[in-house]
Amino acid sequence: MAVKRRTIGIVYNEPVLTGHPFSEASLDVLSQVEALEIALGDIGFSSVRIPFTKDVGLFVQRVDEEGIGMIFNLCETVDEDPRFAGHPASVMELIGIPFSGSPSIALMITADKLLTKRLLKAEGIKTPKYRFYDKMTSFFPHTLNYPVIVKPRFQEASIGIDQDSLFADEDQLQKGLPEFYERFGPVLVEEYIEGREFNVSLLGYPSGRVLPVAEIDFSNFPECLYPIVGYRAKWDIESFEYHNTPRKFPERLPNDLMRKMERVALDCFSVFMLRDYGRIDIRVDSKGKIYVLEVNANPCLSPDAGFAAATDKAGMTYSDFIKDLLDFMTERAPKYVYQTPCLSR
Numbered sequence: 001m002a003v004k005r006r007t008i009g010i011v012y013n014e015p016v017l018t019g020h021p022f023s024e025a026s027l028d029v030l031s032q033v034e035a036l037e038i039a040l041g042d043i044g045f046s047s048v049r050i051p052f053t054k055d056v057g058l059f060v061q062r063v064d065e066e067g068i069g070m071i072f073n074l075c076e077t078v079d080e081d082p083r084f085a086g087h088p089a090s091v092m093e094l095i096g097i098p099f100s101g102s103p104s105i106a107l108m109i110t111a112d113k114l115l116t117k118r119l120l121k122a123e124g125i126k127t128p129k130y131r132f133y134d135k136m137t138s139f140f141p142h143t144l145n146y147p148v149i150v151k152p153r154f155q156e157a158s159i160g161i162d163q164d165s166l167f168a169d170e171d172q173l174q175k176g177l178p179e180f181y182e183r184f185g186p187v188l189v190e191e192y193i194e195g196r197e198f199n200v201s202l203l204g205y206p207s208g209r210v211l212p213v214a215e216i217d218f219s220n221f222p223e224c225l226y227p228i229v230g231y232r233a234k235w236d237i238e239s240f241e242y243h244n245t246p247r248k249f250p251e252r253l254p255n256d257l258m259r260k261m262e263r264v265a266l267d268c269f270s271v272f273m274l275r276d277y278g279r280i281d282i283r284v285d286s287k288g289k290i291y292v293l294e295v296n297a298n299p300c301l302s303p304d305a306g307f308a309a310a311t312d313k314a315g316m317t318y319s320d321f322i323k324d325l326l327d328f329m330t331e332r333a334p335k336y337v338y339q340t341p342c343l344s345r
Contacts, residue, residue, distance in 0.1 A: 006069030014051035098333035152184035205328035
């Protein structure tokens, strides 16, 4: 088969540079783009940035003009709207361009916390009990155990999740819920699970393999703060939470707990139709029960983010990880063979 050398596209959601209330999370995609450009250049590939907006025709035109053969899909929103997280992948599927990461259906489902909850429940995968609130459906907060945490239905990057998202009792919830709805629209009210928090990253195609499991260390949190990884912990570099939620890789987790977490993560990878890479966020309570908090079909690919930390712990360089994604895309697009001397292992 002849070797075809074409440009790699890096497709991303163009962040709003001014006036965005969560600009730190919005701008993070640019650091991912820059890291990919460097890694692809080191491997021996040319790349081009292509922002994805609601002007789909312009995007398709750019892909054609640039001679794009494969795409790294970094889109988390479209024009800052997280409801459209899966739409860029849909367009790539329609025009037949192989791209990294999960297919559009997986991205659409996991971008919707309500659909994610319903699918987890339908598949018998334990997740915290919840109620949905949108002002139009019946809401029964008395059926939940408190404290509870309120999460926007559609936001990503922990937007809308912080200490003021937690409510100790029903009275506090009833007072605070209208404000959350005004800011974020429909929300999930979820029972807060006290316990340890783990990130289980998976890598592979057509099936995933579990990478070293990370745990969030909340040991420095005072009793007045709930130990959660909220927006401040991820993005506010001046906050207490940012500096006191380090990621660690436990060396000696009980074998039974490890097996259970791996099984749950693999089940989620399969049920939600994830592809190439993903991350499952888990809480383990004092009785050893495992609860899935989030299924992340498109985790951050920055070299200093959690997924890259897991690949590093597994003995891979960042370039190794990017090579793997290129290999996965090549398997799905046999008419294109992407080879350089650096790619052979």
